[in-house]
Each structure stands twice: as C-alpha cells, then as structure tokens.
C-alpha cells in the first residue's frame with residue numbers, strides 16, 4: 278500500500294543556550310599549488326549549537342567544501358594545509374587533534390555526507406559491510422545487531438527492500454540510491470554533528486524531500502547539529518535556522534534564516550536572491566550579478582565583491598570591509614553597513 | 628507568444644532500447660524510455676519538460692532531432708514528416724533543429740578553438756568558409772555576450788557560464804527555428820544561470836525561436852515556459868499552461884512533484900506530499916497507470932487499465948482515472964485513440 282504522509286515544517290528557531298557544539302574561529306585553509314597559493318578559506322568564523330542547522334551558501338568555488346573538509350581533517354595534504362585558526366568541537370580543538378583521535382571522531386561524533394558519493398563508498402565491500410563496520414567501531418554493536426541496524430538505516434533513507442539491498446555493492450545501485458546509502462552511513466552512528474555537503478543536489482525533488490525530512494526528524498530525535506552546505510536557497514530556507522553566506526573564501530553575511538531572507542543586507546546576498554526565479558511565477562526579466570566569481574589566484578583588492586557590485590566606490594577597491602554585527606546576530610561585511618566607515622548608508626541595502 | 632500555429636507535432640512517439648544478453652545477444656527486455664508520447668509546440672512557444680531522473684526527457688529530446696532513431700510514432704516539423712526524411716533532406720532539416728546540452732564542461736571538445744566549435748556546422752553545411760565564417764562566428768559570440776576577440780581561445784579558458792554561452796552560440800549558428808535545451812542551465816551557479824536564461828529569452832523574442840526546455844528546476848521551468856509537460860516513466864501525464872499547472876495541478880504525480888520543491892521563503896508553511904518508494908524502472912513499468920504503486924489516490928482500476936487523456940479545458944490535459952471523475956465522461960479519450 279502506498280502511503281502519503283502530509284507534513285508541514287518550518288525550522289523551529291533553536292535557542293542558543295550553553296556553549297556551541299562547534300566553534301570555528303578565524304579558520305585559514307590554503308592550497309600551495311605550482312601556480313601560487315590558493316587561499317580557499319581565509320579567516321572564516323562561525324558556530325553551531327546542538328540541535329541547530331547552520332546553512333552554508335555561496336557560489337561554486339567559494340570555499341564551502343574546503344571548510345567542511347577542514348573540520349573533518351580530510352584535506353588533501355599536500356597541497357592543502359590549515360594555516361591558522363581553531364575548530365573547537367565538543368571542547369577539543371580539531372586543528373591540533375592527533376590522526377588517531379580524528380579517526381575516532383569521524384563517522385562517530387561527526388558524520389559527513391560528501392559531495393561526491395563514490396569517494397566515500399568503498400567499491401569492494403557491500404553497503405551492509407560498510408555500515409556494519411562503522412557501527413561496530415563507534416556504537417559497539419556486533420553480529421546480527423549490527424546487521425539489523427544497517428538494514429534499519431537503509432529503510433530509514435528510503436531504500437526499497439533493504440534486506441536484499443544490504444548485500445549489494447555500491448556499483449549495483451543508481452546514483453540516487455548510493456547517495457542515500459552514504460546518508461545512512463553518516464547517520465548510522467547517531468553523530469552529534471552532521472556535515473551535509475550538497476546532500477541532495479544529485480537527487481530528484483521527491484527523493485530530496487524524503488531525505489530532508491529524514492535529516493530533520495533525526496535531528497529532533499537526537500538533538501544533532503547540522504551543517505547544511507548547498508547552493509540551493511530553497512533547501513536552505515526549508516532546513517536552516519541560521520545561514521552563513523560565503524563569497525570568495527570569506528563569510529560576507531550571517532543571520533537567522535528569516536532575517537536573512539527577509540532583510541538581506543550584503544549586496545552579494547541581495548544579488549543572489551534576485552537572480553532566482555520565483556516558484557510563484559512571474560516572467561519578468563531576471564536580475565543578474567554581472568561578471569563571474571573571481572579566480573582565487575587573482576582575488577581583487579579591497580572588497581572582493583567590488584568588481585561585480587553596483588554600489589562599489591573607490592574606497593571599496595582599496596579597503597576590505599570587516600564582518601560586523603549589525604545587531605541580533607546579523608553580520609555583514611560591506612562598507613555600506615559599517616557604521617564607523619566612510620560609506621555608511623544602510624538605506625541603500627535595506 | 629503562441630497562437631501562430633504548430634511548429635512541431637509529435638504523435639505516439641516511442642523509443643525502446645533493447646537489452647541484450649548472452650552469446651547470441653538475444654533481446655531479453657526493452658527499456659521503454661519514451662512510450663507513446665504526443666504533444667505539440669507552436670511557433671515562438673516554449674514547452675517546458677519536467678519529470679524525475681530517468682523518466683525519458685533526454686531520450687525524447689534526442690529522438691525528436693533523430694540524434695537517436697525513434698522506434699515508432701510521427702514527428703511533423705513545419706508540416707514535414709521528419710521520420711521519412713533521408714540523407715541530404717534530413718541534414719537540411721537538422722539545420723532548423725538544434726540542441727544545447729546539459730554539461731558545459733564535457734559538451735565542448737577541449738582541443739577545438741571557439742571558432743571551430745561554433746563554426747563547425749557552418750563549414751559542414753557549406754554555408755560559410757574562411758573569413759566569412761570567422762565573421763559570422765564573431766557576430767554569434769557578440770550576440771551571446773562574449774567578446775569576439777575570444778574566437779581563438781579554447782573551452783578551458785572560459786568559466787561555466789561562458790562555456791554554456793558558447794554552446795548557445797553553436798546551436799544558433801545555422802539560424803534554427805527550434806532548440807532543445809536539455810538541462811542547459813542546470814550546472815550553473817544561480818547568478819550565472821540568470822544570465823543564460825535571460826539570453827535564451829532575448830533570443831526567443833529576437834528570432835521567434837521555439838524551445839523544448841528540459842530541466843529539473845521547476846522555478847526555472849515556470850519562469851521560461853509558456854506551457855509545461857510533466858513526464859513520468861516514459862509517458863506525459865499532464866500538460867498545461869505554466870501558471871495553470873502550478874495553480875491547478877490535476878495529476879497526483881504533478882501535485883507531489885510541485886509540493887516537494889523547496890521554496891526560498893522561510894516564512895512559508897506548506898503541506899508536503901511525501902511520496903514513498905523509488906521511481907520504478909522503465910524496463911518493466913507497472914501495469915495500468917505507471918504511477919499507481921506510489922500514488923496516494925490509487926484504486927483498483929489504476930493497476931488494471933491505463934488511464935486515457937482527459938481534457939480539462941484551456942489546453943490542460945492529464946491522465947488519471949480518479950481525477951478524471953471530476954470531469955464529464957466525454958472529456959476523456961480512452962487510451963487506444965488518445966491524441967494530443
């Protein structure tokens with residue numbers, strides 16, 4: 278019998294009580310390549326509290342995945358290196374944690390859904406083996422218990438006939454199914470933090486809705502914090518409590534989700550919102566952000582957004598604006614929103 | 628925008644892929660990728676085509692251009708029976724029907740310059756050579772918003788959005804009247820995507836182009852399309868004017884699909900229909916209505932009889948036994964004689 282469950286959801290604002298589960302301060306991750314140093318993440322700070330979903334948005338190449346891989350300490354080294362900053366997770370600094378300690382944390386207290394599903398699934402083991410291995414290691418389940426848990430997780434992510442599928446190899450599955458296996462694996466050990474890097478980009482919207490629903494229900498069940506990385510503003514609106522907007526390796530704006538969508542302040546964020554066609558219709562010409570995302574080897578001087586910004590002045594080309602709190606946790610890095618700067622004019626961007 | 632008469636009429640189009648096994652390559656099954664699809668596109672009109680991965684959108688687009696040979700059916704383009712054309716006649720027809728591919732990274736030959744990529748068809752069709760060809764390519768580049776001094780560059784020297792513009796310029800080289808845009812903006816960042824969508828809209832106004840616009844992003848499809856066709860497992864299950872489809876989805880699959888789309892508005896509360904189960908395979912599609920195993924409205928008849936086409940007025944048609952009951956009996960054409 279088919280079922281159709283009807284649900285309505287708005288992310289409930291998670292109150293920030295106690296200390297954050299994840300506290301990233303001034304993170305700098307660089308790649309030293311033959312062509313020069315790619316400053317992929319350059320002074321990024323943000324926090325995530327238990328039970329909270331923090332959305333990370335920004336266009337291709339802005340440093341979203343590198344931020345995530347830095348937390349997991351899974352950067353290709355060389356050429357990658359964490360050059361500065363700290364990543365406090367549940368009281369310990371992951372930047373200085375030993376490789377052995379990181380192996381305990383990965384797949385245990387922190388689960389990650391990777392942008393490339395095949396990189397995290399081992400082709401020579403069945404998907405069941407891979408999930409069972411993780412729960413043996415982190416949840417100390419064995420034998421039938423571990424297998425039942427694996428089957429249960431596969432069922433939860435919507436794999437049909439999980440009892441049979443558990444013995445299949447990754448290559449026997451469709452892309453969407455592999456993605457779901459990876460999600461099952463990331464969630465199998467009941468992590469405190471789930472890092473989801475474009476978890477549903479490769480999936481159909483109906484399957485995407487299923488997966489986001491699952492992440493949400495596990496979150497409220499387990500009080501898990503989620504770092505949701507995506508360029509899909511719709512997914513952000515429906516899942517995140519708070520949003521971090523990245524542009525060219527830095528955070529340019531951060532706010533509560535309703536505040537950010539209702540009153541974006543940074544010209545880049547405003548441009549992003551205007552370039553998406555509204556699902557509610559309207560065939561007006563779309564507004565665009567002219568130009569392209571800058572090459573990290575040739576970042577512009579001053580505010581890195583200035584070559585594409587309609588408000589840019591001479592000042593913007595020379596001086597880089599700081600990320601400042603405009604009140605109630607709404608942060609923006611733009612000269613127009615800096616009260617002590619020479620260009621302060623919040624009317625222009627409100 | 629529409630109303631200038633049919634440019635393209637597709638009737639009962641089928642594309643089956645045989646699955647062969649064993650030493651004698653015996654055909655053991657058929658992938659019914661496109662199964663009895665009928666629709667039409669007017670001059671200057673954009674028909675959006677949506678549906679889940681694997682439902683047959685790309686196969687349909689390619690079969691219309693005969694980039695793959697349809698198994699059965701009829702295609703009339705500007706009154707000409709496309710499937711009967713051979714050799715030179717088909718090559719001439721192809722000048723009028725072009726395709727823009729999904730992936731701006733792999734659809735351009737990395738060893739060819741922009742001049743050769745965009746100008747190849749001009750050469751092949753003997754339309755322009757040498758200086759003349761270069762001039763024409765430069766004009767095309769300017770038209771899609773690229774500087775003409777880029778003619779001698781290679782694809783890797785361009786960003787994703789610029790590469791997609793090269794793909795658009797290539798499709799425009801032969802002055803087509805119809806373009807299949809297969810996920811033409813899907814791989815692009817939103818700000819770049821908006822630039823390419825605006826370009827496609829401008830070209831439509833300027834040259835009176837018709838598009839079959841295939842995409843999985845429903846807000847993009849709604850924005851650009853006059854009408855939208857929804858495909859499920861090889862069949863079109865609903866067709867309607869864009870706004871009509873969103874305001875009044877009639878097929879339960881369309882309804883589920885629209886409700887699943889994440890909306891960039893955190894203050895909006897919505898009822899969501901969460902479908903269970905996977906998209907079944909087109910190798911052995913479910914009997915009766917292909918959607919019945921996942922359908923929230925399913926009844927006994929759904930697994931037994933394929934639903935006919937119901938005309939819900941204003942060019943809005945759908946195929947569902949249960950919803951058809953809201954309409955008079957004569958609105959439904961049983962499946963054997965179903966026409967667009």
Ligand SMILES: Nc1ncnc2c1ncn2[C@@H]1O[C@H](COP(=O)(O)OP(=O)(O)OP(=O)(O)O)[C@@H](O)[C@H]1O
Pocket residue numbers: 308310315317335336337338339340341342343344353356357392508573
């Ligand atoms: N191994 C590497 N060597 C050199 N540069 C790298 C490497 N990995 C990433 N980068 C660079 O770091 C920058 C940030 O990349 P990142 O993968 O974090 O982007 P992203 O925001 O996740 O983009 P997308 O949306 O495309 O996934 C990019 O300029 C990228 O080219």
Ligand SMILES: Nc1ncnc2c1ncn2[C@@H]1O[C@H](COP(=O)(O)OP(=O)(O)OP(=O)(O)O)[C@@H](O)[C@H]1O
Pocket residue numbers: 644658659660678679680681682683684685686687843909
């Ligand atoms: N050459 C082929 N041989 C066998 N089967 C094929 C072939 N090409 C496509 N198919 C099958 O036909 C069906 C329809 O594929 P198609 O690529 O048209 O889907 P689509 O709707 O474009 O999907 P997507 O949204 O993922 O691009 C799929 O089941 C696919 O596996």
Ligand code: SF4
Pocket residue numbers: 543544545580581582583584586587588589590593598610611612613
């Ligand atoms: S600082 Fe200047 S260039 Fe940068 S976003 Fe603000 S106005 Fe634009």
Ligand SMILES: [Mg+2]
Pocket residue numbers: 341342343392474
């Ligand atoms: Mg990434």
Ligand SMILES: [Mg+2]
Pocket residue numbers: 684685686
């Ligand atoms: Mg396709």
